[in-house]
Amino acid sequence: xxxxxxxxxxxxxxxxxxxxxxxxxxxxxxxxxxxxxxxxxxxxxxxxxxxxxxxxxxxxxxxxxxxxxxxxxxxxxxxxxxxxxxxxxxxxxxxxxxxxxxxxxxxxxxxxxxxxxxxxxxxxxxxxxxxxxxxxxxxxxxxxxxxxxxxxxxxxxxxxxxxxxxx
Amino acid sequence: xxxxxxxxxxxxxxxxxxxxxxxxxxxxxxxxxxxxxxxxxxxxxxxxxxxxxxxxxxxxxxxxxxxxxxxxxxxxxxxxxxxxxxxxxxxxxxxxxxxxxxxxxxxxxxxxxxxxxxxxxxxxxxxxxxxxxxxxxxxxxxxxxxxxxxxxxxxxxxxxxxxxxxxxxxxxxxxxxxxxxxxxxxxxxxxxxxxxxxxxxxxxxxxxxxx
Numbered sequence: 203x204x205x206x207x208x209x210x211x212x213x214x215x216x217x218x219x220x221x222x223x224x225x226x227x228x229x230x231x232x233x234x235x236x237x238x239x240x241x242x243x244x245x246x247x248x249x250x251x252x253x254x255x256x257x258x259x260x261x262x263x264x265x266x267x268x269x270x271x272x273x274x275x276x277x278x279x280x281x282x283x284x285x286x287x288x289x290x291x292x293x294x295x296x297x298x299x300x301x302x303x304x305x306x307x308x309x310x311x312x313x314x315x316x317x318x319x320x321x322x323x324x325x326x327x328x329x330x331x332x333x334x335x336x337x338x339x340x341x342x343x344x345x346x347x348x349x350x351x352x353x354x355x356x357x358x359x360x361x362x363x364x365x366x367x368x369x
Numbered sequence: 370x371x372x373x374x375x376x377x378x379x380x381x382x383x384x385x386x387x388x389x390x391x392x393x394x395x396x397x398x399x400x401x402x403x404x405x406x407x408x409x410x411x412x413x414x415x416x417x418x419x420x421x422x423x424x425x426x427x428x429x430x431x432x433x434x435x436x437x438x439x440x441x442x443x444x445x446x447x448x449x450x451x452x453x454x455x456x457x458x459x460x461x462x463x464x465x466x467x468x469x470x471x472x473x474x475x476x477x478x479x480x481x482x483x484x485x486x487x488x489x490x491x492x493x494x495x496x497x498x499x500x501x502x503x504x505x506x507x508x509x510x511x512x513x514x515x516x517x518x519x520x521x522x523x524x525x526x527x528x529x530x531x532x533x534x535x536x537x538x539x540x541x542x543x544x545x546x547x548x549x550x551x552x553x554x555x556x557x558x559x560x561x562x563x564x565x566x567x568x569x570x571x572x573x574x575x576x577x578x579x580x
Contacts, residue, residue, distance in 0.1 A: 209395065217392040224390055245398070246405035271487045277566060309383055312376065320573045325484060331380045344485025345574065358373040365376065 226269040232313045247272045315364040451516040492567040499560040510548045
């Protein structure tokens with residue numbers, strides 16, 4: 203089964219959705235030396251699970267499931283406790299700039315704000331930002347749809363507050 | 370980025386596929402897979418040896434005494450007692466390790482779990498193994514240390530344990546303490562830390578009462 207064509211097919215699928223692995227790594231391990239290791243671990247887990255992919259769901263949904271599970275499992279292994287803190291003064295005082303620098307700074311602020319969330323809240327907000335419906339988010343996380351929507355309201359409010367203070 | 374809808378729009382604009390990540394080449398993919406498989410095998414072997422080497426040494430030592438002191442009933446009896454006492458635990462330990470590895474493999478081959486089920490499953494497997502390990506350590510460490518000390522005193526201390534009771538007790542306490550410290554450090558790193566992390570995630574999921 204593990205032949206050249208099979209590998210090519212897998213790589214084509216993955217390369218069409220590489221952004222998913224990058225986004226999961228950025229959400230959980232942004233700026234961390236573990237990021238590269240987690241990226242490779244996700245790729246490896248995807249490859250190991252690929253024979254079980256029957257196409258019952260979208261490839262991207264399947265990828266998110268594996269990538270999020272791998273990232274959260276890695277947190278367990280490395281005993282990395284979520285920061286759960288407000289954005290610090292350095293971020294509050296960052297000056298606004300223009301163009302690419304401004305974009306980069308805003309993305310950094312957004313990732314930093316998301317980094318203060320718990321691992322499950324990070325998964326929920328990432329899926330929401332990626333346009334997944336409440337049903338799909340509930341299916342991927344294992345939460346109920348009601349719980350997902352309640353948590354999303356809370357997460358959104360928290361992120362809005364943090365980002366409002368930081369700009 | 371005041372309102373969340375603006376945040377969402379901003380996210381969509383700046384994190385889409387069009388950003389152009391470097392595609393993963395076949396060569397780098399194969400390199401990653403090779404590296405990961407080798408790492409996974411190393412981890413399994415390291416874990417196996419960590420738990421098995423001490424037992425091999427114990428069996429070797431006790432068998433050696435049993436053969437060397439053939440005819441000395443006291444040494445033979447205690448050596449044999451140590452071996453017989455240890456065999457079921459070795460068997461159970463290997464069986465548990467095998468089950469743990471098989472559950473992980475089965476999980477990979479079965480339908481893909483959601484995050485909550487995956488975390489609950491990981492917690493169950495790890496907790497079950499840790500509970501068995503604690504039980505194993507609680508009985509086996511004091512018992513096997515006792516057998517060792519009895520044999521060492523009989524063979525190398527004139528008069529044996531009976532004539533040196535205080536020394537025997539002190540030696541026993543020291544060796545048990547060393548074992549306990551080693552086990553405590555190992556459990557903290559391999560079990561308590563990861564279990565605490567999983568518990569935190571389960572609490573966050575609101576699943577802690579259903580494990």
